[in-house]
Structures are given as structure tokens and as C-alpha cells.
Amino acid sequence: GADVLPNGHYGTSIKLNWALDFNRGILLAHKMNGEPLRPDHGRPLRVVVPGQIGGRSVKWLKRLILTDSPSTNWYHINDNRLLPTMVSPEMASEDPKWWRDDRYAIFDLNVNSSVVYPENNEELVIASAPSTYTVKGYAYSGGGRRITRVEISLDKGRSWHLAHIDYAEDKYRNFEGDLFGGKVDMYWRETCFCWSFWSLDIPVSDLQASDAILVRAMDESLAVQPRDMYWSVLGMMNNPWFRVTITNENGRLKFEHPTHPTKTGGWMERVKKAGGDLANGYWGETVQGEAPAQQESAKEINMRREGLSRLIELQELKDHVSNGEPWFIVNGEVYDGTEFLRDHPGGAQSIISSAGMDVSEEFLAIHSETARIMMPGYHIGTLSTSALAVLQDNGLEEQNNSTEPRKTFLQSRYWSKTTLVRKKIVSSDSRIFTFELEHPKQTLGLPVGRHLMIKV
Ligand code: HEM
Known part of the structure; x- marks a missing residue:
């Protein structure tokens, strides 16, 4: 990739026979939905490796290198690896052999599913609720493997209910012709690269009698989501059963997801603060005979050096x-x-x-x-x-006190003030903001592959 990161250009590798296999659907893309790629999607050219982790789909593609062994690029070796669970952070940082072992590189995504509704912190007033609630979510697997079942349990995994699965990409299987200037060639392909959406109507009385909704998916290779987490140094690819807790308070059912999508919160944090062990196989709940956990919530983490008064x-x-x-x-x-x-x-x-x-x-x-x-x-x-x-x-002012207009707007170490001149609503959760630079000849100054921060 043309993007230069702290450890050099981004680069990675995939196997040659995968790239040559049409079933794997690997592309070099210069357009998306008929439009040239946007810069943040890798313009002018990027790789797309469907069914594999995003790290293999190199953006801003500059060079393809054919070699007889895996890439030695820093990011191929040191990122996107699932080291064995017994490798501690110390072992991983002391011995590079763990990183160089290509068996631990992650390529295909693993089978996974998640609940979307009920949402985190959603509440259901029992008295006015309809008799059933439709639980919904998504599921996917890697390597083009189809999700063949999604199962829901309300009794800690003792019994399961089969959910309905909808594969949006199936609508294109019998389609012949062009879309967005490209040929749709799904009629001969059996691969499933997109998410599937699942749903199940559950009697509200069943939700009321349960302490959690559990979801697991299985794919066509019969890989099924595990009950427990697989701990590893980088914390990637965790796919245990998705669990939404239910608490019944004053005639309301309150639902909580494992984590909040953007902020702190969720039942995992709550369990952790209460001193529960999230890896105990019971989602941190106290097991019969176990000593009560020590409350940690009052303990604030001290980020200051003891005794320093400068x-x-x-x-x-x-x-x-x-x-x-x-x-x-x-x-x-x-x-x-x-x-x-x-x-x-x-x-x-x-x-x-x-x-x-x-x-x-x-x-x-x-x-x-x-x-x-x-x-x-x-x-x-x-x-x-x-x-x-x-x-x-204001932040620190720019050190350059010259009155000359600046050629580039962004200064990597300082905040630069700008005015919002236009806001276009694209969809319910997306806006395009247009900001004014200081003069017509000024350029933004954002290198390829870098991000900028905005504060209001
Ligand atoms: C010496 C000071 C710092 C220490 C000791 C530190 C430590 C860490 C650690 C241990 C992680 C891994 C994730 C975690 O455990 O939370 C991390 C990730 C990260 N840190 Fe820092 N950090 C420092 C300063 C900063 C600063 C100043 C920023 C920018 C505001 C920053 C931005 C990030 C980002 C963007 C990630 C990656 C998060 C992700 O991939 O999800 N860090 N840092």
C-alpha cells in the first residue's frame, strides 16, 4: 500500500492459488457501486479479499509481489495473528518466533453472530408489550461459507430454538446482467460473502422467565461458535455465544449487551467491576460454592506517579x-x-x-x-x-508567527480553526460536513492513509 505507517508501508500476503481461484472472488477494485473508489476506501486501486479479515484487503495498492514464502512486511508478521492461548504478553514480546509462525496468521473470518434487537439498554414494558418480541441480529462466516443455522437459548444453553435466516445476497443468485457497470456473476457461485440476517419471535412471557438471550451460529463446514472465549494476546477473533442479559425491574424488562458499541458500559464491564471472573465459563456469574467476589467498583485507577509534585x-x-x-x-x-x-x-x-x-x-x-x-x-x-x-x-498556537497565508491547512501538532459551511444529510446516521479552508489556494495537507481529528 502507498500508506506509510509507523513501521513502514502497509503490506501483507495471501496465497497465490487463492488469488487464482474464481470461487474466492478476490478482486483488484477501482470502483464501488459504479463510482470511483473514495480516498478512504483505497483510491485509486485496492485489493478486496471477500470472506477474510479486512487486513488482507490492502488499500492504495502500489505493488504486487510474487514470492515463494509469506510476506516479511512488519504488519504481516506483527498484526492479525491469533497466537495460541497459553502465549502470555511477556512470551509474545520476548520471543519473535510466535509471530513468525505463519500457522497463527488469520485469513478467513470465523463463524460469528450478534444480537441487534433488543438493543443495549432497551426496555420493554411488560403490561403494554405485544405477546411476542422479535429478536433480530446478523451472522456471518468466513471463506464464503454459508451460515446454516442460528440458534437462540433462553436457559443458559440447555435448549435451543432455531431462528429464521435471510441471506440478502440470494436475491442476486438468479440475476443475469450488469449492475453498476459490472457483470453480476453469482449464478454459478455458491459462496456467501455477505452477512445474513436472522430473526425469531419469542413470547414475552419466555423473556420474562429468562435471565439472558444467548445466540450461536453454525456454518456449512459445521463450525459452531464456542460457548467460551478463546483468550489470545491480541484479543482478536473472539466469537463466543453472544449474550444479552435480561433484568426484570418494576414491570419492565431491561436488556444489556456485553459491551456498549461506542462508550463504556455493558454487562461485561458490570461483572468485571463487581469482581467476577469473565473467563469462569459462567459469564462471570458466581458459581455454587464460590466465595463472593470482591467489589472493585470503588477502586479508581490512579494514573499519577506517587509523590510527584512538579x-x-x-x-x-x-x-x-x-x-x-x-x-x-x-x-x-x-x-x-x-x-x-x-x-x-x-x-x-x-x-x-x-x-x-x-x-x-x-x-x-x-x-x-x-x-x-x-x-x-x-x-x-x-x-x-x-x-x-x-x-x-484554543490549544497551543502555531509557532510560526509569519503573516504569510499558509500553503497547507493542517498542522500535524496544532489544532487549526475552520468554519463549517455545509452539512448534507446522507442517511439516518451519516452526514457529509464541508469545511472552509483559509484561502482558495490552500491545500488540506492530509497524507494518504492518515486520519484527522475534529473537535467542536
Ligand atoms: C504513554 C502513554 C500511553 C500508554 C501507556 C498507552 C497504552 C495503550 C495500550 C496498552 C493500548 C492497547 C489497548 C488497551 O489496552 O487499551 C493502546 C491502544 C491505543 N492507544 Fe494508547 N497509550 C498511550 C498514549 C496514547 C495517546 C496519547 C493516544 C491518543 C490520544 C493513544 C491512542 C491509542 C489508540 C488509537 C490505540 C488503539 C486502540 C485500538 O486499536 O482499539 N494512546 N494504548
Whole structure:
């Protein structure tokens, strides 16, 4: 790919015989739905490997290399791997052999399913509810394998009900002709690359009598979602039964998903805070005879270094940031990320781009407790109240005081102000925002494959 990441160009490999097999549907794409690819979809040319994890579908394609062994690109080796469950983070970081073993590379997606309705935190008033509730969700498997059953349990997996499955792509199987300027060739193909949608009407009285809805799917190779998580260092490809908890309070059924899609929350966090062991095979519920769990909820994670009382003023922060040191601010405290650039799981760039900024909101939204526990090691002082006010208001100003209009708008280390001039509503959850640059000749300055952050 043309995108340059902290460890070089993105690259990966797939097997040659897969690329030559029409059934696998592998494409080099320059258009989508009849329109040229959008930049963030890999314009001008990208690979599409249906049924495999997105990491194999290289965007902004620059080069295809034929070799007799798997790629040695950093991202092929160090990302998208499912290491064996007994390999601890320490073993994985000390011994590169775990990463270089191609048996652990992830290609095809595994069978998975999820509940969409009831939604997280949805409530059902029993007195006014219809007699049945339609539980709905999606399921998919990798390698073009078809989902052959989706099953729902309301009694912890002792008995199962068969859901109805709808494959939207089946509508195109008998279609002959062109769509969006390309030939539809699904009549001879039996592969299923899209999600299937499942649904099941469940009597509300059954939901009322249950503590959780459990869902599992099976594909045509008879692979079925496991009951328990398969722990691995990178935490990828987890596909245990999807569980939505039900609590019955004051005549209302309240549903909770394992995690909240965008924020903290969900039953997994609740169980964890209450001291439950999510890997105990009972979704963290206390098992008969087990000692009651220790409540953890009151314990706030301390991200400050014990005994440190250094006060940092705006000028000191500015001096270090302009020297290229990634000092950033979380909850009014200053952290120096220099020592962690090389090992940061989120890449060096995300720390570098945070230099001189109050990133409290982003930092706390992204990071796990494990990450927060590491923070005292990088804590270097407290930002003065006046400096914090300046940062929260405008951010550090650009160091260049020249009156010349800037050629490029974006400055990698500073916020740049812009005006929203147009907002187009594309669908219920998508908008296109148009912002004004400072003068007609100015360019945006966003390199291929990079992201920009917007704050309002
Ligand atoms: C020295 C300070 C930092 C430490 C110790 C740290 C630690 C970590 C750790 C352990 C992870 C893995 C996921 C997790 O356990 O939460 C992670 C991921 C990540 N971090 Fe940081 N981080 C630091 C600074 C930052 C900053 C300043 C930013 C930008 C606001 C950032 C952005 C990210 C991103 C984008 C990910 C990837 C999240 C994902 O792939 O889901 N980190 N970091």
C-alpha cells in the first residue's frame, strides 16, 4: 500500500492459488457501486479479499509481489495473528518466533453472530408489550461459507430454538446482467460473502422467565461458535455465544449487551467491576460454592506517579513540544510518551499527534484499565490551571508567527480553526460536513492513509 505507517508501508500476503481461484472472488477494485473508489476506501486501486479479515484487503495498492514464502512486511508478521492461548504478553514480546509462525496468521473470518434487537439498554414494558418480541441480529462466516443455522437459548444453553435466516445476497443468485457497470456473476457461485440476517419471535412471557438471550451460529463446514472465549494476546477473533442479559425491574424488562458499541458500559464491564471472573465459563456469574467476589467498583485507577509534585507552565510545555517531545495532557496531568513510542499498540503516531494537547476525552474513551495502570510510568507533572485553560480554549498556537497565508491547512501538532459551511444529510446516521479552508489556494495537507481529528 502507498500508506506509510509507523513501521513502514502497509503490506501483507495471501496465497497465490487463492488469488487464482474464481470461487474466492478476490478482486483488484477501482470502483464501488459504479463510482470511483473514495480516498478512504483505497483510491485509486485496492485489493478486496471477500470472506477474510479486512487486513488482507490492502488499500492504495502500489505493488504486487510474487514470492515463494509469506510476506516479511512488519504488519504481516506483527498484526492479525491469533497466537495460541497459553502465549502470555511477556512470551509474545520476548520471543519473535510466535509471530513468525505463519500457522497463527488469520485469513478467513470465523463463524460469528450478534444480537441487534433488543438493543443495549432497551426496555420493554411488560403490561403494554405485544405477546411476542422479535429478536433480530446478523451472522456471518468466513471463506464464503454459508451460515446454516442460528440458534437462540433462553436457559443458559440447555435448549435451543432455531431462528429464521435471510441471506440478502440470494436475491442476486438468479440475476443475469450488469449492475453498476459490472457483470453480476453469482449464478454459478455458491459462496456467501455477505452477512445474513436472522430473526425469531419469542413470547414475552419466555423473556420474562429468562435471565439472558444467548445466540450461536453454525456454518456449512459445521463450525459452531464456542460457548467460551478463546483468550489470545491480541484479543482478536473472539466469537463466543453472544449474550444479552435480561433484568426484570418494576414491570419492565431491561436488556444489556456485553459491551456498549461506542462508550463504556455493558454487562461485561458490570461483572468485571463487581469482581467476577469473565473467563469462569459462567459469564462471570458466581458459581455454587464460590466465595463472593470482591467489589472493585470503588477502586479508581490512579494514573499519577506517587509523590510527584512538579508544576508545569505553558512555556515549558511549548518548549518541549516544539523540540518534538510528545508531552500530552490527560485530566490536567502531563505525560511524556517518548519512551513508549516504539511499543505503543496504537502506533507511535497517535502519541506524536497528541503532543501539546489535552487529549483527556480521546484517551479515556480508547484505553482499557491495563493501559491506565501503565500511566504513572509516563507521568511527569501537573499542568498549571492557567495553562490548562489556554489549552482547552484554543490549544497551543502555531509557532510560526509569519503573516504569510499558509500553503497547507493542517498542522500535524496544532489544532487549526475552520468554519463549517455545509452539512448534507446522507442517511439516518451519516452526514457529509464541508469545511472552509483559509484561502482558495490552500491545500488540506492530509497524507494518504492518515486520519484527522475534529473537535467542536
Ligand atoms: C504513554 C502513554 C500511553 C500508554 C501507556 C498507552 C497504552 C495503550 C495500550 C496498552 C493500548 C492497547 C489497548 C488497551 O489496552 O487499551 C493502546 C491502544 C491505543 N492507544 Fe494508547 N497509550 C498511550 C498514549 C496514547 C495517546 C496519547 C493516544 C491518543 C490520544 C493513544 C491512542 C491509542 C489508540 C488509537 C490505540 C488503539 C486502540 C485500538 O486499536 O482499539 N494512546 N494504548
